[in-house]
Amino acid sequence: MATDDIYILGIYMTKFGKYPDKDTVDLASEAVIAALADAQVTMKDIGVMAAGCLMGQGGIGQMIQKQVGQTGIPVYNVSNACATGATALRTAIMAIKAGECDMGLAVGVEKLAGVGLLGGGGTPKSKNKEWTPQGRFGSVTNVDGLIGTAAMPGTFAQVGMEYGHKYGGATFELFAKISEKNHAHSTLNPLAAYSKRMSLDEIMNDIMISYPNTRPMCSANCDGAAAAVVVSGAKLKTLSLEQQRRAVKVSASILTSDPYQEACQVLPDVNTLTRIAAKQAYEQAGVSPSDLNLVELHDCFATAELVHYDNLMLCEEGGAVDFFNSGATWRDGSMPVNVSGGLESKGHPIAATGIANIWEVCHHLRGEAGPRQIEGAKVGLAHVIGLGSACGIHILEKSAL
Amino acid sequence: MTITQVPLVDYLVLGDKPHLIANECTKCGARYFDRRNACASCFATDFKKVTIVNEGIVRSFTIVTFAAPGVPVPFVAAIIDCGGTSVRGNLANVDPTPEKVTLGMKVKLTTYSLGADDNGLEAIGFGYEPA
Numbered sequence: 001m002a003t004d005d006i007y008i009l010g011i012y013m014t015k016f017g018k019y020p021d022k023d024t025v026d027l028a029s030e031a032v033i034a035a036l037a038d039a040q041v042t043m044k045d046i047g048v049m050a051a052g053c054l055m056g057q058g059g060i061g062q063m064i065q066k067q068v069g070q071t072g073i074p075v076y077n078v079s080n081a082c083a084t085g086a087t088a089l090r091t092a093i094m095a096i097k098a099g100e101c102d103m104g105l106a107v108g109v110e111k112l113a114g115v116g117l118l119g120g121g122g123t124p125k126s127k128n129k130e131w132t133p134q135g136r137f138g139s140v141t142n143v144d145g146l147i148g149t150a151a152m153p154g155t156f157a158q159v160g161m162e163y164g165h166k167y168g169g170a171t172f173e174l175f176a177k178i179s180e181k182n183h184a185h186s187t188l189n190p191l192a193a194y195s196k197r198m199s200l201d202e203i204m205n206d207i208m209i210s211y212p213n214t215r216p217m218c219s220a221n222c223d224g225a226a227a228a229v230v231v232s233g234a235k236l237k238t239l240s241l242e243q244q245r246r247a248v249k250v251s252a253s254i255l256t257s258d259p260y261q262e263a264c265q266v267l268p269d270v271n272t273l274t275r276i277a278a279k280q281a282y283e284q285a286g287v288s289p290s291d292l293n294l295v296e297l298h299d300c301f302a303t304a305e306l307v308h309y310d311n312l313m314l315c316e317e318g319g320a321v322d323f324f325n326s327g328a329t330w331r332d333g334s335m336p337v338n339v340s341g342g343l344e345s346k347g348h349p350i351a352a353t354g355i356a357n358i359w360e361v362c363h364h365l366r367g368e369a370g371p372r373q374i375e376g377a378k379v380g381l382a383h384v385i386g387l388g389s390a391c392g393i394h395i396l397e398k399s400a401l
Numbered sequence: 402m403t404i405t406q407v408p409l410v411d412y413l414v415l416g417d418k419p420h421l422i423a424n425e426c427t428k429c430g431a432r433y434f435d436r437r438n439a440c441a442s443c444f445a446t447d448f449k450k451v452t453i454v455n456e457g458i459v460r461s462f463t464i465v466t467f468a469a470p471g472v473p474v475p476f477v478a479a480i481i482d483c484g485g486t487s488v489r490g491n492l493a494n495v496d497p498t499p500e501k502v503t504l505g506m507k508v509k510l511t512t513y514s515l516g517a518d519d520n521g522l523e524a525i526g527f528g529y530e531p532a
Contacts, residue, residue, distance in 0.1 A: 117467065117469055120468060120469045120472065121468070121469020121470060121471065129519050130518045130519055130520065130522075131515075131518045131522050131523075131524045133407070133410075133411055136435035136436045137410045137411065137412065137434060137435045138408075138410055138411025138412075139409060139410045139411075140408075140409055140410075140515075140524050141409070141515070141524070143409065143410065144468075144469060144472055145465070145468055145469075145472035145474075145491075146409060146491065146515075146526055147409070147410070147489055147490055147491065147526075147527075148478035148489040148490060148491060149463065149465050149468070149476075151465070151468060151469060153463075153465075154463040154465045154468075157463035158461040158462065158463050158478065158479075158480060159461075161461040161462060161463065161504065162460060162480065164504060165459075165460050165461055165504040165505060172499065207467070208464075208466045208467070209466065209467040210463045210464070210465045210466065210467065211463055211464035211465075211466070211499060213463075260431065260441045260442040262431070262485075262486075262487060263480065263487035265433060265434065265435075265487075266434075266480055266487045266488060266489035267461065267480050267487070267489065
């Protein structure tokens, strides 16, 4: 191991679901304490902490410290939409890369059970009915529902439909089949919020939210937390053989925002920044997409998973429909995608997601994934995207020991 | 004469031939419907008003059947390619079903009343109907 490499030393995710009796600090603390135990270190060893809770109040990092250990280290409270967890992890990694410390902690937590639809809506601008132009568009009232949709299910539905317009073949049934795969995968994941297998008929005939996304094709709002301990290669060399054996190499850690595109003002472009991040990640890691044994990608909606096959270059450009139809992305296929069940069934506690997907990949690389183990997994990729936009990609490799 | 109508957004121009306008960067030609401090594409700060053509094709759509409180459903949200400029808008005068709404369908701008406020001022919205 090179001294300037970065490794995941310990990692943990809580079961995702409903926790009426626990607050965000409880859930985050559970994740942090367990990640430290997994790493066989304590808060005394940690030199930097990054924490995220998108819907919470400020200062979540300090609030967690008061429950797990106040040692005076710098805390970065980060917020980057659905990429918040990946941003926290990358912040800790950057501090180690900068030489400020040799061990860092990242944690993401969210309580979203029962929250319902995200995005869109809003309160009337005036109590009296008075058409007064306001804001950068000079709008006289809230335009959600009058000028398209700002809600997430419709936004991502259009992302998938646009792919269909460009390349063809993206039918309602195809998107539902992607969801069928992820719900099937979830049956093997005891930490998933929902682990019930659903038939294609059940998925297609469930409540339509925003065509072509029915309810089970949308990410599940739930509670959960995930935390990771990262360490420099130099420090890892001084630790036990057992710690070195279970450490997972972070071969690439990339974060991008969306570059200007003609249509990005009317529909968020989740493609360009993902493609750029993927290209950078493969270059940094020195691997190609065909080297990947498993991928956890941001299936916030079934319509999103399709476009990311293409954006992550898992298939030929424009070939995502055929790629999926070949069966490649099922867990017994050539490129297993979202064997955790994905956001559609595992759940999507926003700020936890960008670390939980890395936990899933690490679990397989360590050979500890039990019945859902992808046999012989050596290299995996974790991808998240937050609207606005931010894209985080991490490529992870099994320890050489 | 007192103004009796106001557009839903200031990039909708009312009158005999209602149409959309955009702020176009004089350096690189990038178009924006909102007010911009500088061009997101080339960072220049000069803009001029340009007219967006009223005809276009549906590049993407979704039929929204579940929305935030106060947003009536169903409605068809769409992205329209109007001569190379992408526009966000609802489809109008078409059944909100996947049988009637198709990718690539030709549409044109239409306007409709959002009703009058307490002062008698009528707001006018826009959408795209099959052409």
